[in-house]
Every structure is written in structure tokens, then in C-alpha cells.
Amino acid sequence: MSDYKLGLDYALDQDRKDELKSYRNQFHIPKDKQGDAWIYMTGNSLGLQPKQTKAYVNQELNDWANLGVEGHFEAKNPWLAYHEFLTESMAKVVGAKPIEVVVMNTLTANLHFMMVSFYKPTKTRYKILIESDAFPSDKYAVESQLRHHGFDDKEGVVLWKPRPGEELLNYDDLETILETQGDEIALIMIGGVNYYTGQYFDLKRITQLGHKQGCNVGFDCAHGAGNVALNLHDSGADFAVWCTYKYLNSGPGSLAGCFVHERHAYRKDLNRFTGWWSHNKQTRFNMRGEFDQLPGAEGWQLSNPPILSMAAIKASLDLFNEVGMDKLINKSKKLTGYFEYLLKQLGEDTIRIITPKRSEERGCQLSIQVKNADKSLHNKLTEVGIISDWREPDVIRCAPVPLYNSFEDVYRLVEKLKGILK
Structure with a gap:
């Protein structure tokens, strides 16, 4: 899918059309001290808790x-x-x-x-x-x-x-x-x-x-x-x-x-x-x-x-x-593709994605190298509510998980990254 567009309206529209959008509400999304939901991009380290887990246990x-x-x-x-x-x-x-x-x-x-x-x-x-x-x-x-x-x-x-x-x-x-x-x-x-x-x-x-x-x-x-x-x-x-x-x-x-x-x-x-x-x-x-x-x-x-x-x-x-892997992978490819599209707008002299470009050769994780960055960039992202994952020497891993991440999450992540880099 290459017909992505810039702007928040596009992200919100994609979320409205998303047939899996209701599943986000079936997970606990952690919040910061002000009560704002984190933009949680580390399902590749620890997935979020389904709300029904407590009843099952x-x-x-x-x-x-x-x-x-x-x-x-x-x-x-x-x-x-x-x-x-x-x-x-x-x-x-x-x-x-x-x-x-x-x-x-x-x-x-x-x-x-x-x-x-x-x-x-x-x-x-x-x-x-x-x-x-x-x-x-x-x-x-x-x-x-x-x-x-x-x-x-x-x-x-x-x-x-x-x-x-x-x-x-x-x-x-x-x-x-x-x-x-x-x-x-x-x-x-x-x-x-x-x-x-x-x-x-x-x-x-x-x-x-x-x-x-x-x-x-x-x-x-x-x-x-x-x-x-x-x-x-x-x-x-x-x-x-x-x-x-x-x-x-x-x-x-x-x-x-x-x-x-x-x-x-x-x-x-x-x-x-x-x-x-x-x-x-x-x-x-x-x-x-x-x-x-x-x-x-x-x-x-x-x-x-x-x-x-x-x-x-x-x-x-x-x-x-309930969802099935086919639908999850279909959304995952769109969501990760959108994430890649927005990151590329920042310019290849700033951001380098080391994950394969072809969707068949990757899942939802994108590994990002930011020019001249160290772990302080990751710490700044955390301070503004982006929960990502730092791997030495210079990679930030982000995984927009199709079960609970949204197009709006991806949009806001890149906007906050842009703000920090400026």
C-alpha cells in the first residue's frame, strides 16, 4: 500500500475504517502520571495485558x-x-x-x-x-x-x-x-x-x-x-x-x-x-x-x-x-507501512531504517538508526510518553502491534520524534 497521506486527519480516517479497531479497547493501555495514555510501541518486548486476563486467572x-x-x-x-x-x-x-x-x-x-x-x-x-x-x-x-x-x-x-x-x-x-x-x-x-x-x-x-x-x-x-x-x-x-x-x-x-x-x-x-x-x-x-x-x-x-x-x-x-492471523497481518502491513512512510518524511540524512523494506521480510517492528543520536534520544521519547526500546549501540526499536496500536499512535509518535529532533 503506497497511497499513504500526511496529516492527522488521514490517520484518524484509517482508524475509523479499521475493522479491528474495537480490539484496542480490550487491552489495558498504561498511562502517565497526568493520566494520558502512553504511545506503547514495545509489544516486541512485553505485550499489553488483555482486559479479560484477570477474569481468566x-x-x-x-x-x-x-x-x-x-x-x-x-x-x-x-x-x-x-x-x-x-x-x-x-x-x-x-x-x-x-x-x-x-x-x-x-x-x-x-x-x-x-x-x-x-x-x-x-x-x-x-x-x-x-x-x-x-x-x-x-x-x-x-x-x-x-x-x-x-x-x-x-x-x-x-x-x-x-x-x-x-x-x-x-x-x-x-x-x-x-x-x-x-x-x-x-x-x-x-x-x-x-x-x-x-x-x-x-x-x-x-x-x-x-x-x-x-x-x-x-x-x-x-x-x-x-x-x-x-x-x-x-x-x-x-x-x-x-x-x-x-x-x-x-x-x-x-x-x-x-x-x-x-x-x-x-x-x-x-x-x-x-x-x-x-x-x-x-x-x-x-x-x-x-x-x-x-x-x-x-x-x-x-x-x-x-x-x-x-x-x-x-x-x-x-x-x-477470534481475529485470526490473516486479518492481523493485513492490518500490520498497513500500519507498519504507514510508520515507514512517515519516518521517511524526516529525511534519510536524519533517519535510517535497518529493517527490510519488503513487507514479506519483516513483521511490525521497525529498527531505526537516528544520525548522531545516543540513548538520550530514547530517554527523551520516554519523557513524552513514547514507550519504545533501545538496543546498543544506536537502534530504537518500535513495534506498532495491530491488536492494540492505532494509526493515530503512529502519527503522534513521529510528530513527537520530529519535535525532539528539531
């Missing part, structure tokens, strides 16, 4: 108060199978089949559990390929896996780097790495959307390149889930992990999601860590039988799930289920 608190242990069977949403209430909605969000998805643990814990199964090093094929500016926890996790298996944690990491003077990664360079070192690489583990640049990678292409060289392939989709069309099943990836507190609005430190491709659903030869929640549901409480593994992603669970966290996830997923 209170339901479980009330059932716990009134039923005690019987809540496992008698609660309005019986706790014994609570994770199953999330599976179908979550599968739709990430483009997977229900058998491929489970909500469990936290993000980096899930990444480690996946690497137990899908990082199978040998003396000659033991390296792990990640993007050079991966999120730190991904880097730390893969380095620790290398050490755990007795390998050098620096020599064993292969970095997919941008070309000199560029920020974005190039697929030709990935192909070259795999053609020259593919037989030494056991695992490719890439962030589905890079946290710093906002570059959304072609998961299917990366998977095909990796599988062609005999590598297992997984993705950290923390910045992708609820933001872009991940199409995890079609990507063919062996596994993926993601958190739920960013675009999925489940609250700070909430549980994470995990995808294991259907072709691995019934494999009992895959090494894994197990616990009683990965055991056959029918015989789980017999307690004395040998381990009988559940099929699908559920077969990687360990413990019975924390219900209060899952209730918050359910509150948000019910909204996603």
Missing part, C-alpha cells in the same frame, strides 16, 4: 479456593488437561498442526530440550550454525550445548554474518557456508525474526538448504509468534520454540511454546529428557509401569503445567482465535 484462583485438588477434574477448565485448551489456537498462530504444538516451560529451557533431541554431534559433524547477531540467550544456549558435549564453544559455532557495511543477512552467504562446511554442521538454529534488525527469515528456504546438507534445523520464533505468518509445518523445520509474553500478551516471564514437526511425532529413537507429563495419559497415574511416550510435541513435556500462567495465555489466545 481469577477463575482458576476461585476453583483452587473452592475445590482444592479436585480442581484437576472438577474445575470449570479441568487442570489435568489444561494445556490442551491452548493447543489448537496456538497451532493456528504459528501455522502448525495440533499434534506439532505444545505450551510448556520457558523459551530457553525449551531450546535446550529440543537440542537434546535434535543436536546429535559426532566427532566430525558437531558444529552449530547461528546468525552472528542472534539474541544472547540463543548464543549462550548453543555454546553451553557444545561445552556439554565436550567441544570448544567458540570453534564449534559457525556464524552467518552480514556483509561488510550491511545489517541484513544474505541467503547466498548461507548457501556458501553450507556448501563449504555443511558436512561439519550438525544443527542450524536461527532466530525466525531477528530481534535487532527485525529481518524475518525465509524459514522454508533455510530448512531446505540445511536438510540438503544433512543438518537438523530449528528456529527461535520469539519475535515471530503472533507477529508474522510462520507456517511452521510447511517450513519443514525439525523444531521451533517461542515465548508468549511479547506479541502473544501472556504476561512477564510466562510459559513458552514448542513445535516439533509431525514427521518426528511417533519416533521413539530420538534422544530426549522425559517426565511424567510426556507419559501416556491413560496410564500416567498407574505410577509403576515403564515409560510409555506420548506422540507429538506433547511427548517432550516434563511436568504438570502451571495453570495460572496458562490461564493468562488462554485469555490472549482467545482474542487471536
Whole structure:
């Protein structure tokens, strides 16, 4: 969409026409001390709280108060199978089949559990390929896996780097790495959307390149889930992990999601860590039988799930289920395109957007470099009610989230930025 216009009237008109505009009212928008709503642009760090979350959590608190242990069977949403209430909605969000998805643990814990199964090093094929500016926890996790298996944690990491003077990664360079070192690489583990640049990678292409060289392939989709069309099943990836507190609005430190491709659903030869929640549901409480593994992603669970966290996830997923990812992505592309259009009016000698220009290669986040700026610019934005996100050395990340951000939000953000720069 390139027919954007300047001026507040245009933004207000777009908000009037927005078929998702009512969803903004279903979220708590934080306010400053004067009672004015913040322009909240950090759904890529922590999503806002849906207003219905409190009722969902209170339901479980009330059932716990009134039923005690019987809540496992008698609660309005019986706790014994609570994770199953999330599976179908979550599968739709990430483009997977229900058998491929489970909500469990936290993000980096899930990444480690996946690497137990899908990082199978040998003396000659033991390296792990990640993007050079991966999120730190991904880097730390893969380095620790290398050490755990007795390998050098620096020599064993292969970095997919941008070309000199560029920020974005190039697929030709990935192909070259795999053609020259593919037989030494056991695992490719890439962030589905890079946290710093906002570059959304072609998961299917990366998977095909990796599988062609005999590598297992997984993705950290923390910045992708609820933001872009991940199409995890079609990507063919062996596994993926993601958190739920960013675009999925489940609250700070909430549980994470995990995808294991259907072709691995019934494999009992895959090494894994197990616990009683990965055991056959029918015989789980017999307690004395040998381990009988559940099929699908559920077969990687360990413990019975924390219900209060899952209730918050359910509150948000019910909204996603109502709207559908197609409508969200459609609005997201218009909203982010509008944001890009307004930023460009400030002049490329002032502002540089390092996020890809093509909407297919990004989600709603734009990463902005402002010429000669330091963190004081970010602090000034915060003082005028713009909640954005600073990343060293010189990037401000802003994510206009389609569920609760408006065209007016975007307009006012750029106007305030313009005022500060003058």
C-alpha cells in the first residue's frame, strides 16, 4: 500500500475504517502520571495485558479456593488437561498442526530440550550454525550445548554474518557456508525474526538448504509468534520454540511454546529428557509401569503445567482465535507501512531504517538508526510518553502491534520524534 497521506486527519480516517479497531479497547493501555495514555510501541518486548486476563486467572484462583485438588477434574477448565485448551489456537498462530504444538516451560529451557533431541554431534559433524547477531540467550544456549558435549564453544559455532557495511543477512552467504562446511554442521538454529534488525527469515528456504546438507534445523520464533505468518509445518523445520509474553500478551516471564514437526511425532529413537507429563495419559497415574511416550510435541513435556500462567495465555489466545492471523497481518502491513512512510518524511540524512523494506521480510517492528543520536534520544521519547526500546549501540526499536496500536499512535509518535529532533 503506497497511497499513504500526511496529516492527522488521514490517520484518524484509517482508524475509523479499521475493522479491528474495537480490539484496542480490550487491552489495558498504561498511562502517565497526568493520566494520558502512553504511545506503547514495545509489544516486541512485553505485550499489553488483555482486559479479560484477570477474569481468566481469577477463575482458576476461585476453583483452587473452592475445590482444592479436585480442581484437576472438577474445575470449570479441568487442570489435568489444561494445556490442551491452548493447543489448537496456538497451532493456528504459528501455522502448525495440533499434534506439532505444545505450551510448556520457558523459551530457553525449551531450546535446550529440543537440542537434546535434535543436536546429535559426532566427532566430525558437531558444529552449530547461528546468525552472528542472534539474541544472547540463543548464543549462550548453543555454546553451553557444545561445552556439554565436550567441544570448544567458540570453534564449534559457525556464524552467518552480514556483509561488510550491511545489517541484513544474505541467503547466498548461507548457501556458501553450507556448501563449504555443511558436512561439519550438525544443527542450524536461527532466530525466525531477528530481534535487532527485525529481518524475518525465509524459514522454508533455510530448512531446505540445511536438510540438503544433512543438518537438523530449528528456529527461535520469539519475535515471530503472533507477529508474522510462520507456517511452521510447511517450513519443514525439525523444531521451533517461542515465548508468549511479547506479541502473544501472556504476561512477564510466562510459559513458552514448542513445535516439533509431525514427521518426528511417533519416533521413539530420538534422544530426549522425559517426565511424567510426556507419559501416556491413560496410564500416567498407574505410577509403576515403564515409560510409555506420548506422540507429538506433547511427548517432550516434563511436568504438570502451571495453570495460572496458562490461564493468562488462554485469555490472549482467545482474542487471536477470534481475529485470526490473516486479518492481523493485513492490518500490520498497513500500519507498519504507514510508520515507514512517515519516518521517511524526516529525511534519510536524519533517519535510517535497518529493517527490510519488503513487507514479506519483516513483521511490525521497525529498527531505526537516528544520525548522531545516543540513548538520550530514547530517554527523551520516554519523557513524552513514547514507550519504545533501545538496543546498543544506536537502534530504537518500535513495534506498532495491530491488536492494540492505532494509526493515530503512529502519527503522534513521529510528530513527537520530529519535535525532539528539531
